[in-house]
Amino acid sequence: MNTKVSYYPGCSLRGTGREYGESAEAVFKSLGTELVELPDWSCCGASSAHSENKGLAVEIAARNLILAKESGLKDMVIPCSACFQRTKVAEYELKENPQAYPDISYNSEVNIPDIVSFVHNKIGIEAIKKNVIKKLTGLKVVSYYGCLISRHPKITGAGNFENPTEMDTILEALGTEVIDWGYKTDCCGGSLAISQAEIMQKLVGNLYDKALEAGAECIAVCCPLCHANLDMYQKEISKRFKKNYNTPIFYFTELIGLAIGEKDIIKWLKRHLTDPIKLLKEKNLL
Amino acid sequence: MKADTYKLKDFSSFTKDIINVSGEKINNCYQCRKCTAGCPITFAMDILPHQIIKYIQLGFEEKVLTSKTIWLCAACETCGTRCPNEIDLAAMMDALRQRALATQYRNRIGEKGTSVFHQEFLSSVKSNGRVYEAMMMAKSRMRSGHFLTYLLRGDWIADIKLFIPMLLKGKMGMLPHRIRNRKEIKKLFKKFAIGRKV
Numbered sequence: 001m002n003t004k005v006s007y008y009p010g011c012s013l014r015g016t017g018r019e020y021g022e023s024a025e026a027v028f029k030s031l032g033t034e035l036v037e038l039p040d041w042s043c044c045g046a047s048s049a050h051s052e053n054k055g056l057a058v059e060i061a062a063r064n065l066i067l068a069k070e071s072g073l074k075d076m077v078i079p080c081s082a083c084f085q086r087t088k089v090a091e092y093e094l095k096e097n098p099q100a101y102p103d104i105s106y107n108s109e110v111n112i113p114d115i116v117s118f119v120h121n122k123i124g125i126e127a128i129k130k131n132v133i134k135k136l137t138g139l140k141v142v143s144y145y146g147c148l149i150s151r152h153p154k155i156t157g158a159g160n161f162e163n164p165t166e167m168d169t170i171l172e173a174l175g176t177e178v179i180d181w182g183y184k185t186d187c188c189g190g191s192l193a194i195s196q197a198e199i200m201q202k203l204v205g206n207l208y209d210k211a212l213e214a215g216a217e218c219i220a221v222c223c224p225l226c227h228a229n230l231d232m233y234q235k236e237i238s239k240r241f242k243k244n245y246n247t248p249i250f251y252f253t254e255l256i257g258l259a260i261g262e263k264d265i266i267k268w269l270k271r272h273l274t275d276p277i278k279l280l281k282e283k284n285l286l
Numbered sequence: 287m288k289a290d291t292y293k294l295k296d297f298s299s300f301t302k303d304i305i306n307v308s309g310e311k312i313n314n315c316y317q318c319r320k321c322t323a324g325c326p327i328t329f330a331m332d333i334l335p336h337q338i339i340k341y342i343q344l345g346f347e348e349k350v351l352t353s354k355t356i357w358l359c360a361a362c363e364t365c366g367t368r369c370p371n372e373i374d375l376a377a378m379m380d381a382l383r384q385r386a387l388a389t390q391y392r393n394r395i396g397e398k399g400t401s402v403f404h405q406e407f408l409s410s411v412k413s414n415g416r417v418y419e420a421m422m423m424a425k426s427r428m429r430s431g432h433f434l435t436y437l438l439r440g441d442w443i444a445d446i447k448l449f450i451p452m453l454l455k456g457k458m459g460m461l462p463h464r465i466r467n468r469k470e471i472k473k474l475f476k477k478f479a480i481g482r483k484v
């Protein structure tokens with residue numbers, strides 16, 4: 001069975017989060033869902049548009065909603081949590097205050113679940129298990145969901161927003177040893193990484209400490225901004241706090257890809273700034 | 287719920303504007319401080335989230351609009367999700383930033399770096415339809431404080447040390463991705479009159 005869904009990659013998945021896009025596209029295909037990229041999609045406005053102008057924030061994200069509606073496909077997948085949340089905010093605003101946006105005709109025609117729920121519910125745990133050819137036995141991992149995949153729940157529709165478990169279930173299905181921790185939905189600082197690097201470093205340093213205290217060897221994420229903040233600055237953060245962090249940060253789609261035997265796995269992992277390959281070799285998983 | 291269910295006549299124009307633009311029932315706050323308790327950024331803020339709300343209720347416009355807090359809020363939505371009175375403080379922070387930029391307080395932004403970042407981000411989207419991360423990051427880093435400090439403190443060395451591996455690992459293109467229908471995007475920016483200079 002091959003299902004087609006609309007796909008909004010967003011700017012990060014064509015830049016800093018390239019391996020997220022590549023791994024999501026490959027894994028979805030192998031698991032029977034074709035991601036059909038929205039033609040000529042534009043930026044969702046990210047954290048900047050809503051800081052400057054509410055109307056712009058809604059209407060710029062609405063452009064992509066209209067493209068999705070025109071595609072005629074029922075569902076849309078948006079891997080980046082920030083793009084996902086901004087698009088959901090636009091959907092919510094257009095539904096709650098349509099009179100404020102007379103130029104836009106969109107009435108929640110497209111169903112937009114978050115990517116983790118999509119993999120968990122639509123692709124399904126059984127389908128994943130069936131495709132696993134190499135169990136990721138012995139890999140100790142914590143799932144880090146971040147903020148925007150679930151908050152605000154009135155916008156994302158998330159049920160278990162204080163203690164989400166769907167990524168944990170997916171990673172367990174791959175054979176990993178998933179460790180519970182209390183920082184699943186804490187903030188990584190998002191775009192403050194650029195303007196206020198020290199704030200981001202403090203938040204991320206704390207996440208490393210808590211993940212390591214819990215006994216994890218690596219962290220799984222589902223957002224390119226979380227990945228950038230956790231993966232790219234580890235050396236700088238180590239220097240600042242006089243620690244020696246060296247904790248691989250995986251996109252959950254990369255771990256699925258590893259377990260189901262995607263051939264491009266090395267290519268994705270080589271794009272990380274904190275080397276994940278050494279750990280996987282030690283564990284005989286690569 | 288709509289903001290117009292309030293009796294707004296007793297409030298200053300500042301208070302009314304923030305309630306109207308954000309759509310949040312700011313006057314319902316009873317200062318339980320749950321927002322502040324869960325906020326990840328309080329250690330860097332000059333005014334705490336529950337205090338911002340109180341100052342808005344009392345009409346302390348200058349104090350709020352020149353604060354660092356309104357720019358440091360990461361819009362993580364922890365507070366709004368937990369507020370017992372369903373006040374979405376992130377939406378309120380947006381309304382505050384927008385008013386700061388639209389009034390005389392634009393020259394007294396409490397945290398210029400973040401404001402400059404948003405400006406550079408949007409200017410990149412305005413010209414390409416998508417954000418060109420490399421250029422946006424470089425420009426906002428250079429402009430976020432004093433350029434001389436940026437040079438003398440050696441911040442540029444750290445930036446180059448980060449940019450080179452990103453370039454080598456294919457995380458950064460040499461050229462922006464541009465969409466075909468850039469006209470439509472420019473029209474939107476024009477409609478909402480975005481193109482400010484800080």
Ligand code: SF4
Nearest residue numbers: 315317318319321369
């Ligand atoms: S959580 Fe809500 S009610 Fe409590 S102090 Fe914050 S804004 Fe006020």
Ligand code: SF4
Nearest residue numbers: 325359360362363365
């Ligand atoms: S949305 Fe802003 S104020 Fe609220 S918890 Fe997050 S950073 Fe703090």
